Amino acid sequence: MSRTTHTNIIPTSDCHDCGGRCVLNMHIEAGRIKRIETDSSRLPQYRACAKGRAYRQMVYAPERLKYPMKRAGKRGSGQFTRISWDEALDTLAGEIKRVRERYGPASVLFLQGSGSLGAINGGGEPVRHVLVKSGGCTTRWGSPSAEGSRFASRATYGTLATAHSRDDILNSRLILMWGWNPAVSLHGVNTKVYLARAKEAGARIISIDPRYNDTAALLADKWLPIRPSTDAAALIAMAHTIITRGLADQHFIHLHTSGYEAWRAYILGEEDSLPKTPEWAETITGLKSRDIIETAVEYATLKPAALMTGYAPGRTAYGEQFHRAAAALAAITGNLGIPGGNPAGHGLLQGARLPAPTNPVEPSATAVDDSFDLTFRSRYRVHGADLWRAITEGKKGGHPADFKLVYVASSNPLNQMLNANNGIKSLEKPEFIVVQDTYLSTTARFADLILPASGHVEHVDTYRPSYPERYFIFINKAVAPPGECLSDTDIARALAKRLGTDYQGGKTDEALLEEYLSLSGLTKDAIEKNGARRIGILKQEPDQPMIAFAGIIRHPEKERFPTPSGRIELYSSAIAGLKNPEIPPVPKYLEPAEGPANVSGPYPIRLISTHFWRRANSCFDRAPWLKEIEPQAIMISTADAEKRGIRNGDLVRAFNSRGQMLIRARVTERIMPGVADISEGAWLELDENGVDRGGCPNVLTLDRPSPAGAYPYNTCLIEIEKARE
Numbered sequence: 001m002s003r004t005t006h007t008n009i010i011p012t013s014d015c016h017d018c019g020g021r022c023v024l025n026m027h028i029e030a031g032r033i034k035r036i037e038t039d040s041s042r043l044p045q046y047r048a049c050a051k052g053r054a055y056r057q058m059v060y061a062p063e064r065l066k067y068p069m070k071r072a073g074k075r076g077s078g079q080f081t082r083i084s085w086d087e088a089l090d091t092l093a094g095e096i097k098r099v100r101e102r103y104g105p106a107s108v109l110f111l112q113g114s115g116s117l118g119a120i121n122g123g124g125e126p127v128r129h130v131l132v133k134s135g136g137c138t139t140r141w142g143s144p145s146a147e148g149s150r151f152a153s154r155a156t157y158g159t160l161a162t163a164h165s166r167d168d169i170l171n172s173r174l175i176l177m178w179g180w181n182p183a184v185s186l187h188g189v190n191t192k193v194y195l196a197r198a199k200e201a202g203a204r205i206i207s208i209d210p211r212y213n214d215t216a217a218l219l220a221d222k223w224l225p226i227r228p229s230t231d232a233a234a235l236i237a238m239a240h241t242i243i244t245r246g247l248a249d250q251h252f253i254h255l256h257t258s259g260y261e262a263w264r265a266y267i268l269g270e271e272d273s274l275p276k277t278p279e280w281a282e283t284i285t286g287l288k289s290r291d292i293i294e295t296a297v298e299y300a301t302l303k304p305a306a307l308m309t310g311y312a313p314g315r316t317a318y319g320e321q322f323h324r325a326a327a328a329l330a331a332i333t334g335n336l337g338i339p340g341g342n343p344a345g346h347g348l349l350q351g352a353r354l355p356a357p358t359n360p361v362e363p364s365a366t367a368v369d370d371s372f373d374l375t376f377r378s379r380y381r382v383h384g385a386d387l388w389r390a391i392t393e394g395k396k397g398g399h400p401a402d403f404k405l406v407y408v409a410s411s412n413p414l415n416q417m418l419n420a421n422n423g424i425k426s427l428e429k430p431e432f433i434v435v436q437d438t439y440l441s442t443t444a445r446f447a448d449l450i451l452p453a454s455g456h457v458e459h460v461d462t463y464r465p466s467y468p469e470r471y472f473i474f475i476n477k478a479v480a481p482p483g484e485c486l487s488d489t490d491i492a493r494a495l496a497k498r499l500g501t502d503y504q505g506g507k508t509d510e511a512l513l514e515e516y517l518s519l520s521g522l523t524k525d526a527i528e529k530n531g532a533r534r535i536g537i538l539k540q541e542p543d544q545p546m547i548a549f550a551g552i553i554r555h556p557e558k559e560r561f562p563t564p565s566g567r568i569e570l571y572s573s574a575i576a577g578l579k580n581p582e583i584p585p586v587p588k589y590l591e592p593a594e595g596p597a598n599v600s601g602p603y604p605i606r607l608i609s610t611h612f613w614r615r616a617n618s619c620f621d622r623a624p625w626l627k628e629i630e631p632q633a634i635m636i637s638t639a640d641a642e643k644r645g646i647r648n649g650d651l652v653r654a655f656n657s658r659g660q661m662l663i664r665a666r667v668t669e670r671i672m673p674g675v676a677d678i679s680e681g682a683w684l685e686l687d688e689n690g691v692d693r694g695g696c697p698n699v700l701t702l703d704r705p706s707p708a709g710a711y712p713y714n715t716c717l718i719e720i721e722k723a724r725e
Ligand SMILES: Nc1nc2c(c(=O)[nH]1)N[C@H]1C(S)=C(S)[C@@H](COP(=O)(O)OP(=O)(O)OC[C@H]3O[C@@H](n4cnc5c(=O)[nH]c(N)nc54)[C@H](O)[C@@H]3O)O[C@H]1N2
Pocket: 016, 017, 112, 113, 114, 115, 116, 121, 122, 144, 145, 146, 315, 409, 410, 411, 412, 413, 415, 416, 417, 436, 437, 438, 439, 441, 453, 454, 455, 456, 488, 609, 610, 611, 616, 617, 618, 619, 680, 681, 697, 698, 701, 713
C-alpha cells in the first residue's frame, strides 16, 4: 500500500435473502473496495459470514450487468448489444403502453423476488409501485419460502406474528429442530449462538431431518432421520401418543383452543377407522415407532419445550399440513405463549413497509393476500408453481390474462421457480420480456431488454428485518455503481416519468429511508444518538425475551386470538368453508402424488434441495472464492451409491421425466437412504443436449402448487446413475 493512499471505511451490508443481516465495513481506496471487515462492537455481534467477506468478488464479478442492453440473437441465446438508457426506457414505456392498450393492464405480468431485501430499493418494489400506479399489472402470489407456514399460522392463530426473540430459547428444556438447520440455512445471524448457549444450559436437542445436518452435528443429542414430505404423519402420530397416554394439557386445551374433538376424532381413527398410531407413521415416515413415542412423551412432559420448525418440511406438496400439525401439537401440550415454548408458527418479524398504491386489476391487496380461497386468489394473481403454465395457457387455462409482457425485477424465476424446462418453453410466448437485475442471471439471458441495477453497497438503504433478532443495519454508499447502473428506485423514477406518473411523490432515497425508519418506530434522535449511521448498526435487543401470545395465554378473559373463534383453531371454520378435501379443516397427513406410493416406480429417490452456506438462493453462485471451497454436488447415501456403483466424487446423471443433470456425487452417511440433496440456487447451465451442468435442482422439480399454496420444492422423485466422465 502506498503511504499516500487514503482509506475510507464505510459501513454497508449486502442485502440478499440469506437469512442473516450483517455489518460489512468496506475499506475503500481510490474508489475501490480493498478489504471488508465486520461487526466487532459489543455483544451481541452481527458478524458477516464467508459470503459477505467475499462480497468484493460480487461487486466486481464479470457477470455484473453494466449497461442497458437489447437482445441481439435468438431469445435465450444470451446475445445482447449495448443501448442507451433513453432508448431502453423509451422502448420499455412504449411496450407497456402498447400491451395495456391492446390487451388490458392484466396482461402485463410483473415478477418480483427476494434478490434484494433492501427496504428502499429491494424486492422489485419500486418498479411494482410504478406499474401499479400507471395502470396495473398481474403479480405472483405465495411465498416460495414459506407459504405453508403462512397459511397455517393464519388458520391456527389468525396472525403471522408468532415469533419469539431468539434469547428465549435459553428458557427451553427441550428443543425439537424439525427440518431446521440454522447454523447453515440461517434463520437469523445469532440463532446458532443462542442454541449453543441453551445446550450449555442443559437443554436437550433433537433433530428430525433426512440429513444429519451441521446444526445437528454440532448440537443435537439425537438425530431422527425422516423421509421428506412425510412430517405431518410423524407429528400426528406424536399427538396420538400424547392423547392416548393422557399427556395432553386439558386445562390449556379447554381455555385456549377450539376444535380439539374434531382433530382427536381424526387422530383416533373415529372418522376413517384408521387410528394414526406410531406404527402407522413408521411405514410412512421411516421413523421408528418407539422414537415417535419417546419424542412425543418428552415433548409433552419436558416442559417448556420449543418445537422449532424450519420451512423445508413445509416446502412440500401438502406442506401446509406439516405446519398446521406442528402448531396443533404445540397447542395440545400447552407449549406456547410461555417462556421456552414456541407456537411453531410463521416465526418472522412483520416489519414496516413503505406506503404502496393499490393495484387497479385487483379488488384489494389484503383481500387477495389474506384469502384462504385459492380460486379467488388465482383469479387475480399467478402462483409461482403455476407460473409457466399461466404464461403458456393464459386465459384459456383459467389464468388471469394472456400475458404479453413479462417484467422481472430482483427475481430469477427461471432458476428459482419449479420445473425450469417448462419455464424455458413458456418464455417463447410473451411478446416482450424485460429483466432488471444486477447480474446476467439465468432469467436475464431470456430477456429482450436488460436494465442494469446498482448493488447494495452502491446506494443508500437499510435491510428489511425478517428473522426475530432486533436491530437495524444501515447501508451507506461505499462505491459508485459500475458502468451505467442505476438504482432500482432511480429506474422506477425514470420509468414513472415516461408512464405519466411518479414514484413515491418524487421523494429522494434519503427521504424514503427516513420515512421507513420512522414507520419502524425509530426516531431521528435515537439514530443520531448512537451514531448508528456512522457505525452501520442500531441494536435494539429487548431486556426481556419477546414471547408470542403471552398476554392472551395469561389473560384469556381479556385478550383473544385474532381468529374467528378467538381461540387457537385446531379446527378452522374458514378452511371448512372452502369445502376442499385437499385442504381439510383439521391438520391431516395427505399423500403427495410423488410420494410413498411411487417410490417403487422408475424414480425411487426422494430429492430435496436445501439452502446452501455459500449462496443466498441464486445469489453468490458466481463468487470463485466460495465455489472453490465447496463445489456443487448431489448428496447421496452410501447405501444408494453402492447399489448403483457410484463412488464419492463420481460424475452421475440425476434425472426424471422433467429433466436431467450431470453432477458430482458426494457419498455420505449423513443423508438417509432413499433421499438425495442438491442444494438450491446453482445457476442452470443447459448444454446442447438439454442436460444441466450447473446443478440447478429446478430442472427436476414439479411445478404444481400445493392445495393451500405451499411451493413443493422438496417433493420430487428422481433416479441417479453413474455417468461416463
Ligand atoms: N429447488 C429449490 N428452489 C428454490 C428453493 C428451494 O428450497 N429449492 N427456495 C426458494 C426460496 S425459499 C426462495 S426465497 C426463492 C428465491 O428466488 P429469487 O426470489 O429469484 O431470489 P434470488 O435468487 O436470491 O435473486 C433473484 C435475482 O435478484 C438479483 N438481485 C440481487 N440484488 C439485486 C438488486 O439490488 N436489484 C435487482 N434488480 N436485482 C437484484 C439477483 O442477481 C438474482 O438474479 O428461491 C426458491 N427456489
